[in-house]
Each structure stands twice: as structure tokens, then as C-alpha cells.
Amino acid sequence: MKPTTAPKTYRVKSFGCQMNVYDGERMADMLDKRGIVPAPEGEEADLVVLNTCHIREKAAEKVYSDIGRLTKAGRKVGKEPLIAVAGCVAQAEGEEIMARSPAVSMVVGPQAYHRLPDMLDKAIQGERATDTDMPAIAKFAALPERTKRFPTAFLTVQEGCDKFCTYCVVPYTRGAEISRPFADLVKEAHRLAERGAREITLLGQNVNAWSGVDAKGDSCGLDGLIRELAKIPELQRIRYTTSHPNDFEKGLVRCHAEVEKLMPYLHLPVQSGSDRVLKAMNRSHTADSYLRLLEDMRAARPDIALSGDFIVGFPGETDAEFEETLALVDEVKYAQAFSFKYSPRPGTPAATMDGQVAKEVMDERLQRLQAALNRDQLAFNEGSVGKTCQVLVERKGKLPGQWLGKTPWLQSAWFEGDVAIGDLVEVELVDSGPNSLEARLAQ
Ligand code: 5AD
Numbered sequence: 168m169k170p171t172t173a174p175k176t177y178r179v180k181s182f183g184c185q186m187n188v189y190d191g192e193r194m195a196d197m198l199d200k201r202g203i204v205p206a207p208e209g210e211e212a213d214l215v216v217l218n219t220c221h222i223r224e225k226a227a228e229k230v231y232s233d234i235g236r237l238t239k240a241g242r243k244v245g246k247e248p249l250i251a252v253a254g255c256v257a258q259a260e261g262e263e264i265m266a267r268s269p270a271v272s273m274v275v276g277p278q279a280y281h282r283l284p285d286m287l288d289k290a291i292q293g294e295r296a297t298d299t300d301m302p303a304i305a306k307f308a309a310l311p312e313r314t315k316r317f318p319t320a321f322l323t324v325q326e327g328c329d330k331f332c333t334y335c336v337v338p339y340t341r342g343a344e345i346s347r348p349f350a351d352l353v354k355e356a357h358r359l360a361e362r363g364a365r366e367i368t369l370l371g372q373n374v375n376a377w378s379g380v381d382a383k384g385d386s387c388g389l390d391g392l393i394r395e396l397a398k399i400p401e402l403q404r405i406r407y408t409t410s411h412p413n414d415f416e417k418g419l420v421r422c423h424a425e426v427e428k429l430m431p432y433l434h435l436p437v438q439s440g441s442d443r444v445l446k447a448m449n450r451s452h453t454a455d456s457y458l459r460l461l462e463d464m465r466a467a468r469p470d471i472a473l474s475g476d477f478i479v480g481f482p483g484e485t486d487a488e489f490e491e492t493l494a495l496v497d498e499v500k501y502a503q504a505f506s507f508k509y510s511p512r513p514g515t516p517a518a519t520m521d522g523q524v525a526k527e528v529m530d531e532r533l534q535r536l537q538a539a540l541n542r543d544q545l546a547f548n549e550g551s552v553g554k555t556c557q558v559l560v561e562r563k564g565k566l567p568g569q570w571l572g573k574t575p576w577l578q579s580a581w582f583e584g585d586v587a588i589g590d591l592v593e594v595e596l597v598d599s600g601p602n603s604l605e606a607r608l609a610q
């Protein structure tokens with residue numbers, strides 16, 4: 168590669184999960200610190216970071232087509248951008264990307280992106296670099312302080328996964344489970360609150376596997392961390408995602424009953440309602456143990472909104488087993504949920520299992536599942552009409568005078584009134600749709 172001038176503008180494009188959104192923000196923090204500024208909307212950036220997701224198929228093809236589009240657009244304006252590929256595709260296929268795409272000068276994995284500024288120096292000199300090491304804790308210690316002001320913020324507390332569900336690439340791309348130290352997290356949360364965060368969502372691939380040692384030297388779980396963060400006066404709301412049924416301790420259930428700032432919302436993936444499929448997925452919980460957990464949760468916090476993830480068409484899934492998933496959905500009545508067709512991932516055990524399900528069968532199952540989930544989401548929203556609750560104002564709405572925010576149950580609500588971003592306002596929910604609610608400021 169030829170040496171080039173230092174970039175003045177950047178754009179970070181994050182795909183996939185919220186942990187990628189967090190990583191994208193932290194990469195932006197590092198670039199800001201170097202005096203590089205975000206490219207204005209609609210303009211080509213001098214440096215583009217593609218922060219990729221590898222969870223389902225076509226991820227790599229998408230990266231290559233993005234690279235092609237960026238180089239073409241760059242040529243048009245007379246300067247090709249510096250391109251960094253980050254995230255889980257970088258971790259899984261970094262070498263191939265370097266070999267296939269001469270336009271890419273940096274490949275950096277999710278646990279190594281603190282080294283992005285050094286890699287950038289090299290790229291400016293014309294040197295290409297790949298870094299897919301996995302020392303996650305070193306990364307957090309090397310990141311700059313957070314400076315952006317938002318009423319809501321993500322805080323990664325745990326990374327990696329030791330569960331090895333047979334369909335999933337995460338244990339390979341994000342590495343083993345690690346927990347960030349209690350003191351570092353409390354400090355980062357204080358910093359975020361000082362910078363205007365009123366709501367923090369604690370993130371982790373298995374967030375409820377987080378463990379640490381509190382200020383008194385006692386070991387504690389996610390519940391202990393939540394109780395500590397709830398003491399930060401400016402912080403009004405705490406959420407966490409994504410949990411695993413097997414790491415769910417009673418303490419966390421109790422937290423939902425006792426900590427007012429902990430929002431009544433739980434995202435707890437189940438994937439399937441069939442015990443045979445769950446076993447083949449290596450989920451090590453059953454449909455029944457999952458349902459009992461939700462019962463405990465509802466006993467602790469009767470208004471809790473439930474959310475889940477589902478996969479249809481896992482190898483060997485029969486019609487009858489799929490019906491068990493529908494039956495579970497009918498029983499739980501999710502407020503929101505995410506559902507996917509099984510996608511074989513290279514290197515995972517399920518990819519080579521017998522009984523791969525035909526595409527048409529998967530399509531039909533997904534349609535039926537989504538119809539059921541949409542029905543329940545709509546019913547949940549309709550059931551909220553008439554309630555009075557607090558909404559955290561996040562941004563302006565589409566029309567003048569309109570504001571958008573979230574209810575405690577993570578529904579989007581829009582309303583009019585004399586408010587400011589970051590306010591926590593009391594509203595009455597007056598109308599509902601499948602994806603949002605209309606609200607009125609309470610007098
Ligand atoms: N195919 C389809 N969906 C998948 N997920 C993870 N791996 C796969 C795969 N190979 C889904 C699971 C998980 C969510 C983040 O993505 O439902 O909970």
C-alpha cells in the first residue's frame with residue numbers, strides 16, 4: 168500500500184448486537200481523541216471502520232460488498248478511504264479479508280481494537296496490519312475516558328461465552344467469558360452519569376454470568392453490581408442484556424423486586440420450546456425450567472415485560488417440535504422477541520449435523536412464529552394503553568414539537584410538550600401500534 172495523508176474524518180459502521188454498538192462507540196472515542204472528526208452526513212469519510220457481525224450467514228459477503236462500494240465512492244471523489252474491518256468477521260476471517268481485499272489496511276478483532284490508533288499510524292505509512300489477539304481486559308484498560316453525552320448509554324460489563332451452543336460462533340469470535348472488574352465499572356458508570364446518562368444498559372454475551380469483588384472485598388454477582396450502580400444519584404434507570412437461563416441467580420430475581428431503578432424488562436433467549444432440540448443445541452436448560460424461571464420473575468415483578476430469541480429450523484427440528492415452540496410462545500406472551508432461521512456457521516457442530524431443514528420449511532415456520540410474536544407484541548402494547556408511567560426523553564420525533572422516549576417496558580413512546588432530551592417525564596399512554604405508543608404528558 169502507498170503511504171497516505173492522515174485522515175481528517177471518520178465513520179464507524181456497526182452491525183449486529185449492542186456489544187458491537189458499544190465497541191463502535193469506543194473506537195469513535197479513540198479517533199475523536201486523535202482529533203479525527205465524524206464525517207458529516209452524506210459525505211465520504213477519510214477513514215471507515217466496518218464493525219462487523221458474524222452471527223448469521225452472508226456476513227462476509229456483506230463486508231466485501233461494503234468494501235467495494237467504499238472504494239468506488241472514494242475513487243469518484245478522488246481519494247479512496249482507509250478501511251478498517253473490525254468486529255467478529257474480522258476475528259473469524261481476518262486473514263482471508265487481508266488476502267482478498269487490498270483496499271483494507273487494518274483488520275482488528277473485538278478484543279484488540281484498543282490498538283486501532285497504532286494500526287492507523289502504520290496504515291498512514293502504507294503498512295497493513297492485522298490484530299486478532301484476545302486479551303479483553305487489556306483492551307478496556309487502554310481505552311480513553313468516555314466523553315459523549317447521551318441520555319442512554321451502553322456499558323459492557325462481561326464479554327465472551329463458555330456455553331458453546333452448537334449453532335453459535337460467539338465462543339469462537341468473542342472468546343472465553345471474562346468479567347470486567349467491579350471498580351472499573353462503577354467508575355465508568357459514574358463518568359457516564361456525569362456526562363448526562365440517565366439510563367445505563369449493562370451489556371454482556373452472558374451478562375448475568377458477570378462476577379466480581381465489591382468495594383468491601385466480597386464476591387458479588389450482577390445483582391451486587393446493579394445495587395451499587397443504583398446508588399448513583401443522576402442515574403435513573405438500569406437495564407441489562409443478554410442473559411442466559413442457566414446463569415440466573417435468585418439474587419438477580421430479587422433485585423427486580425427491590426431495586427426501583429432496575430427496569431421491568433427481561434430479554435431471556437430460549438431458542439426453542441422442544442427439549443430434544445434444546446439438548447441438541449447444547450442449551451442445558453429445558454422448556455420447563457425456562458418457564459419456571461419466568462414464573463419466579465413474574466412473582467418478583469408482576470409487570471415485567473419479557474423478550475426472547477428463537478431459532479427455527481435447527482437441524483432435525485420436526486413439525487411437532489416446532490409446534491412446541493409455538494406452544495411456549497403462547498404460554499409466555501412475550502412483549503417483544505427476535506426470531507431467526509437457523510444459519511449454518513462454519514466450524515460449529517450444528518453445521519455438519521444430519522437433518523438440515525429445507526429453506527421453504529424454515530420460511531414457513533418463521534412466518535408462523537413471527538405472526539404469533541407480532542400478535543403478542545401488539546396485545547402487550549394495547550394492554551399498556553391507559554397506564555401512567557415515566558418516559559425518558561431520548562430524541563426529537565419526526566414532526567415539529569414531537570419527542571421520542573422509552574417506557575419502563577422498553578416500548579417507544581412519542582408525545583408533544585415542553586421537555587428536553589434527558590428528562591424523565593410522567594406520561595399517560597393513550598394509543599398503541601405494533602411498534603410504538605402515543606403518550607400525553609401527565610398534568
Ligand atoms: N443461526 C440463526 N440464529 C442464530 N443465533 C445465533 N446463532 C445463530 C445461527 N447460527 C441467534 C440466537 C441468539 C441470537 C443473538 O442470534 O437466537 O440468541
Ligand code: SF4
Nearest residue numbers: 328330331332335337
Ligand atoms: Fe451463542 Fe449460546 Fe453463547 Fe448465546 S449462550 S453467545 S447463543 S453460544
